[in-house]
Amino acid sequence: MTKLGIVGYGNLGKGAVKAIEQNPDTELVGIFTRRNPKELGCKGADVYSVDRAEEFVDKIDVMLLCGGSATDLPKQGPIFASLFNTVDSYDNHENIPRYYDEMNRVAQKNDKLCAISIGWDPGVFSMNRLISKYILPEGSDYTFWGPGVSQGHSDAVRRIEGVSDAVQYTIPIEESIEKVRAGEELDLPSHDMHRRVCYIVAEENADTARIEREIKTMPNYFEKYSTDVNYISKVELKNDHSGMPHGGFVIRVGKTGSERNNKEIYELHLKLDSNPEFTASVLVAYARAVHRLSEEGNKGAVTVFDVPLSYLSPRPAAELRAKML
Amino acid sequence: MTKLGIVGYGNLGKGAVKAIEQNPDTELVGIFTRRNPKELGCKGADVYSVDRAEEFVDKIDVMLLCGGSATDLPKQGPIFASLFNTVDSYDNHENIPRYYDEMNRVAQKNDKLCAISIGWDPGVFSMNRLISKYILPEGSDYTFWGPGVSQGHSDAVRRIEGVSDAVQYTIPIEESIEKVRAGEELDLPSHDMHRRVCYIVAEENADTARIEREIKTMPNYFEKYSTDVNYISKVELKNDHSGMPHGGFVIRVGKTGSERNNKEIYELHLKLDSNPEFTASVLVAYARAVHRLSEEGNKGAVTVFDVPLSYLSPRPAAELRAKML
Numbered sequence: 001m002t003k004l005g006i007v008g009y010g011n012l013g014k015g016a017v018k019a020i021e022q023n024p025d026t027e028l029v030g031i032f033t034r035r036n037p038k039e040l041g042c043k044g045a046d047v048y049s050v051d052r053a054e055e056f057v058d059k060i061d062v063m064l065l066c067g068g069s070a071t072d073l074p075k076q077g078p079i080f081a082s083l084f085n086t087v088d089s090y091d092n093h094e095n096i097p098r099y100y101d102e103m104n105r106v107a108q109k110n111d112k113l114c115a116i117s118i119g120w121d122p123g124v125f126s127m128n129r130l131i132s133k134y135i136l137p138e139g140s141d142y143t144f145w146g147p148g149v150s151q152g153h154s155d156a157v158r159r160i161e162g163v164s165d166a167v168q169y170t171i172p173i174e175e176s177i178e179k180v181r182a183g184e185e186l187d188l189p190s191h192d193m194h195r196r197v198c199y200i201v202a203e204e205n206a207d208t209a210r211i212e213r214e215i216k217t218m219p220n221y222f223e224k225y226s227t228d229v230n231y232i233s234k235v236e237l238k239n240d241h242s243g244m245p246h247g248g249f250v251i252r253v254g255k256t257g258s259e260r261n262n263k264e265i266y267e268l269h270l271k272l273d274s275n276p277e278f279t280a281s282v283l284v285a286y287a288r289a290v291h292r293l294s295e296e297g298n299k300g301a302v303t304v305f306d307v308p309l310s311y312l313s314p315r316p317a318a319e320l321r322a323k324m325l
Numbered sequence: 326m327t328k329l330g331i332v333g334y335g336n337l338g339k340g341a342v343k344a345i346e347q348n349p350d351t352e353l354v355g356i357f358t359r360r361n362p363k364e365l366g367c368k369g370a371d372v373y374s375v376d377r378a379e380e381f382v383d384k385i386d387v388m389l390l391c392g393g394s395a396t397d398l399p400k401q402g403p404i405f406a407s408l409f410n411t412v413d414s415y416d417n418h419e420n421i422p423r424y425y426d427e428m429n430r431v432a433q434k435n436d437k438l439c440a441i442s443i444g445w446d447p448g449v450f451s452m453n454r455l456i457s458k459y460i461l462p463e464g465s466d467y468t469f470w471g472p473g474v475s476q477g478h479s480d481a482v483r484r485i486e487g488v489s490d491a492v493q494y495t496i497p498i499e500e501s502i503e504k505v506r507a508g509e510e511l512d513l514p515s516h517d518m519h520r521r522v523c524y525i526v527a528e529e530n531a532d533t534a535r536i537e538r539e540i541k542t543m544p545n546y547f548e549k550y551s552t553d554v555n556y557i558s559k560v561e562l563k564n565d566h567s568g569m570p571h572g573g574f575v576i577r578v579g580k581t582g583s584e585r586n587n588k589e590i591y592e593l594h595l596k597l598d599s600n601p602e603f604t605a606s607v608l609v610a611y612a613r614a615v616h617r618l619s620e621e622g623n624k625g626a627v628t629v630f631d632v633p634l635s636y637l638s639p640r641p642a643a644e645l646r647a648k649m650l
Contacts, residue, residue: 018583022462097647122650124456127634128593130649131449134637135603135610137347181596247590256606258343262598264606265572268453269594271506273587278460281581281589285460305645309452310630312459320630322422324455325447 002291004284005060005084006031007050007076009040011244012089013066015280017045023284025314029060057083061294062287064088066280074099081106081114081301085294087287089119089279096122104301113294114301118286119279120270121145121248127304128250132266136254139264140185144172144193148246148275156221157198160214162206165234167241169197172249173226183253183263191224198229201237246275285312327616329609330385330409331356332375332401334365336569337414338391340605342370348609350639354385382408386619387612389413391605399424406431406439406626410619412612414444414604421447429626438619439626443611444604445595446470446573452629453575457591461579464589467505469497469518473571473600481546482523485539487531490559492566494522497574498551508578508588516549523554526562571600610637 002025006016009031020028030046037047048056053063063080065088067073073090080086081103090099096117107114117123125143133141146169153168176193179186198215202208212229215222232240247270254264272278286304289311293302310317327350331341334356345353355371362372373381378388388405390413392398398415405411406428415424421442432439442448450468458466471494478493501518504511511517523540527533537554540547557565572595579589597603611629614636618627635642638649 015581018581021583022581093650096650097643100646117650124460124591126650127456128453130634130638130645131452133649134613134639135449135606254603254606256340256343256347256599256602258346262602263596264598264603265594265596266449267594267596269590269592271588271590271592273589274581277581277587278579278589281460281579288459303646303650305635305642305650306633308631308633309455313455314459317630318422320455321425321628324458325418325421325442325451325628325630 002026002288003029003059003061004287005029005053005056005063006066007053007063007080008066008072009033009035009042009047010066010068011276012280012283013064015274015276015278016064016066016283017042018277019280019284022281023288023314026284026288029056053080054083060084061291062087064280064283064287066283077103077114077116078106081112082110083112085112085290086114087118087283087290088114088116089123089283090117091119091122093122100301100303108300111299113290113298115286115290115303115307116301117303119282120272123279123282123304124270125248125250125268128266128268129252130305132250132252132254136252136256136264136266138256138260139252139254141250141252142180142186142188142193143248143250144177145248146170146172146194146246148248148272149244153196153221156218157200157215160211162203162208162211163200164203165201165237167199167237171195171197177249177251180251180253181265181267183265189224191226195226196222196228198227199232199237199241200229201234202231243273244275245273247271288312288314327351327613328354328384328386329612330354330378330381330388331391332378332388332405333391333397334358334360334367334372335391335393336601337605337608338389340599340601340603341389341391341608342367343602344605344609347606348613348639351609351613354381378405379408385409386616387412389605389608389612391608402439402441403427403431406437407435408437410437410615411439412443412608412615413439413441414448414608415442416444416447418447425626425628433625436624438615438623440611440615440628440632441626442628444607445597448604448607448629449595450573450575450593453591453593454577455630457575457577457579461577461581461589461591463581463585464577464579465510466575466577467511467513467518468573468575469502470573471495471497471519471571473573473597474569478521478546481543482525482540485536487528487533487536488525489528490526490562492524492562494524496520496522502574502576505576505578506590506592508590514549516551520551521547521553523552524557524562524566525554526559527556568598569600570598572596613637613639
């Protein structure tokens with residue numbers, strides 16, 4: 001049995017509660033929040049102020065850190081790593097080395113084991129990028145994202161004057177996927193791999209032409225991308241666009257043979273109805289692994305590259321060999 | 326540098342020679358064959374009788390066992406595991422536990438490390454089956470094979486009276502893949518997932534109607550399957566059907582959320598121009614891992630479930646975190 005705590009009750013934390021329910025060898029001890037625990041509205045789970053987490057060092061095997069990568073995890077990660085084994089979904093790719101070093105230092109010092117950057121990208125996508133690249137050393141690879149909601153882009157649109165609410169979908173360009181699969185070696189910038197679709201609730205009397213122009217010329221976020229802008233009602237936005245689907249493709253096309261004329265296509269595709277529920281499911285599987293690896297004496301920070309796959313499963317190795325190999 | 330030997334110079338052994346060329350941190354020391362070394366016709370590599378392998382115990386880090394699973398590996402595996410670290414592609418799923426136990430026993434006793442059942446199924450497919458199953462504990466999964474040449478089925482057709490030569494392709498049924506992706510929970514027998522296509526060179530005056538009937542009613546191999554039988558010339562068979570393409574799909578559809586009403590689709594697709602070249606490429610990546618794990622003091626038998634992914638790469642862990650995560 002792996003006893004888990006959850007820090008943070010946003011979308012990911014809510015997904016974690018559900019994922020723990022689906023794994024009978026895991027148990028939720030408590031949710032730790034910065035908000036008023038009484039107002040969290042989480043049925044069937046004990047909720048505590050995050051300040052009380054330290055009281056649970058002997059009651060929780062692994063803490064799932066469900067905060068965001070921008071501001072929460074850089075602060076919370078090291079604090080919790082000094083007290084608990086942890087799993088987090090730190091996804092700021094550029095700063096992973098720095099975050100790893102800090103988590104590793106604290107965890108080593110306190111005999112804890114901390115799995116960082118767990119989820120699907122970084123996470124499952126990274127695993128398949130690594131496997132395919134080193135199995136097929138000559139070739140090229142591509143990661144396409146979507147169709148899915150990008151919070152960053154949705155936020156950027158919401159900040160435009162006259163926009164009441166908005167959702168932005170990133171959508172992979174099917175023709176580019178086909179070219180990649182066909183083995184064309186392409187140097188594809190992101191805007192040739194993805195297009196963008198916005199659904200916007202405009203304020204009354206807003207200048208929709210200006211809003212559209214501001215979106216389409218927004219540097220980095222939309223400029224250079226093919227972007228569709230659609231205006232819808234508040235009710236439509238709520239009914240049709242409140243899910244959090246996401247996914248994407250990792251594709252590597254390797255060349256083998258003396259003349260490198262054989263093409264070996266390795267393609268992983270995720271199509272997720274719920275980005276946070278899937279991500280939380282990955283966190284829970286890695287929490288199981290962290291618990292066991294920690295009991296075996298491992299400490300420090302690890303990523304998906306370090307954990308043998310058998311540790312994701314609660315079943316004995318002999319059974320995995322007999323049934324899953 | 327990982328110094329490699331190859332035992333057996335069939336399709337897989339030939340693929341291994343090419344894969345080693347593609348990995349600059351690996352080096353081919355020699356090919357060991359049961360045939361006359363002088364008649365092997367392998368340019369640019371040293372070829373020895375398999376009886377001389379023992380002379381190379383200090384010159385080879387890992388031996389790639391490239392024999393077949395039916396008769397070669399059950400004999401050769403334990404013999405070589407007593408002398409060398411090994412990697413093999415043992416793929417008789419039913420007998421893996423027994424083969425593992427034997428290889429583990431011999432390797433433990435002789436301080437060797439042996440990676441068994443490496444390739445794509447078992448291998449890369451197994452890895453993705455395990456990852457997706459334990460990330461998504463509720464749901465269903467399916468493995469589709471092909472389009473690809475099945476040696477077993479081709480051999481079965483060749484044994485029919487009046488057949489001079491034949492190639493059999495296993496082809497996944499697209500409609501079944503679509504149903505699976507749509508999240509339908511199906512109990513699909515193999516003949517509802519795959520169809521079969523035979524290309525046959527008939528002997529002169531052979532009774533083609535009888536041949537077709539014998540194929541389509543052959544128990545286990547073809548009975549119950551939808552099977553196409555095509556007669557072609559010897560030249561056509563050679564020109565159009567001498568490649569060894571293969572591949573397939575591992576698909577898991579998980580259900581998440583309190584009501585289990587969110588679908589999370591995890592799909593791996595391999596499309597291989599050359600089954601043996603891809604399989605050999607996997608062997609070489611795992612040989613690198615076995616070499617390093619062995620130098621760290623590990624021994625016994627391992628599978629893809631036991632080897633941390635970072636060991637597949639020659640690059641340092643910090644670089645992998647910075648660039649691949």
